Amino acid sequence: xxxxxxxxxxxxxxxxxxxxxxxxxxxxxxxxxxxxxxxxxxxxxxxxxxxxxxxxxxxxxxxxxxxxxxxxxxxxxxxxxxxxxxxxxxxxxxxxxxxxxxxxxxx
Amino acid sequence: xxxxxxxxxxxxxxxxxxxxxxxxxxxxxxxxxxxxxxxxxxxxxxxxxxxxxxxxxxxxxxxxxxxxxxxxxxxxxxxxxxxxxxxxxxxxxxxxxxxxxxxxxxxxxxxxxxxxxxxxxx
Numbered sequence: 001x002x003x004x005x006x007x008x009x010x011x012x013x014x015x016x017x018x019x020x021x022x023x024x025x026x027x028x029x030x031x032x033x034x035x036x037x038x039x040x041x042x043x044x045x046x047x048x049x050x051x052x053x054x055x056x057x058x059x060x061x062x063x064x065x066x067x068x069x070x071x072x073x074x075x076x077x078x079x080x081x082x083x084x085x086x087x088x089x090x091x092x093x094x095x096x097x098x099x100x101x102x103x104x105x106x107x
Numbered sequence: 108x109x110x111x112x113x114x115x116x117x118x119x120x121x122x123x124x125x126x127x128x129x130x131x132x133x134x135x136x137x138x139x140x141x142x143x144x145x146x147x148x149x150x151x152x153x154x155x156x157x158x159x160x161x162x163x164x165x166x167x168x169x170x171x172x173x174x175x176x177x178x179x180x181x182x183x184x185x186x187x188x189x190x191x192x193x194x195x196x197x198x199x200x201x202x203x204x205x206x207x208x209x210x211x212x213x214x215x216x217x218x219x220x221x222x223x224x225x226x227x228x229x
Contacts (some may be wrong), residue, residue: 034215
């Protein structure tokens with residue numbers, strides 16, 4: 001099973017700041033890495049697929065990068081609606097697995 | 108517009124059984140793999156199962172293998188999760204999720220249902 005480790009567990013930033021979230025895989029997943037956003041009481045939302053491709057309707061300030069075992073989700077300038085929990089997921093092998101999440105809090 | 112309407116919440120005793128469902132509309136249901144993902148209270152996301160679009164082939168997480176069965180009815184545009192021998196650690200919100208691409212290989216979860224709360228307790 002591929003283990004995904006996200007860091008940091010919690011990130012406290014202010015609106016307008018840049019956020020950098022990390023996801024590290026226990027073995028290579030190529031570029032088969034996905035990012036989701038989840039707000040309280042809501043289902044997750046697809047943000048980035050295959051490491052760097054934005055899903056429909058995702059704002060430009062969200063950027064995914066990386067390959068192999070190290071991946072990054074960057075939010076260039078935080079807006080109030082971006083404060084949420086972010087999960088990475090690999091879709092390289094069964095079972096598909098998620099990271100434990102990074103909570104992005106307002107400072 | 109894609110809609111995934113899940114059945115209501117359940118309270119079930121340990122060792123019991125239940126079936127939850129997810130009715131789909133707004134897309135060609137038979138072309139998309141469907142998935143179940145759960146989230147225990149205050150915890151992260153855990154993939155549970157995938158049902159292939161046309162073959163109905165299934166994949167399961169080890170934690171539910173042999174106890175849960177996912178099926179689909181392409182004539183009714185509905186996917187089901189039969190949950191047997193439930194345990195306290197099965198307590199979670201269960202989401203159905205549609206693959207983002209037709210006839211995909213590995214799950215890319217593009218649209219999600221509203222979630223079905225399942226509580227396992229005596």
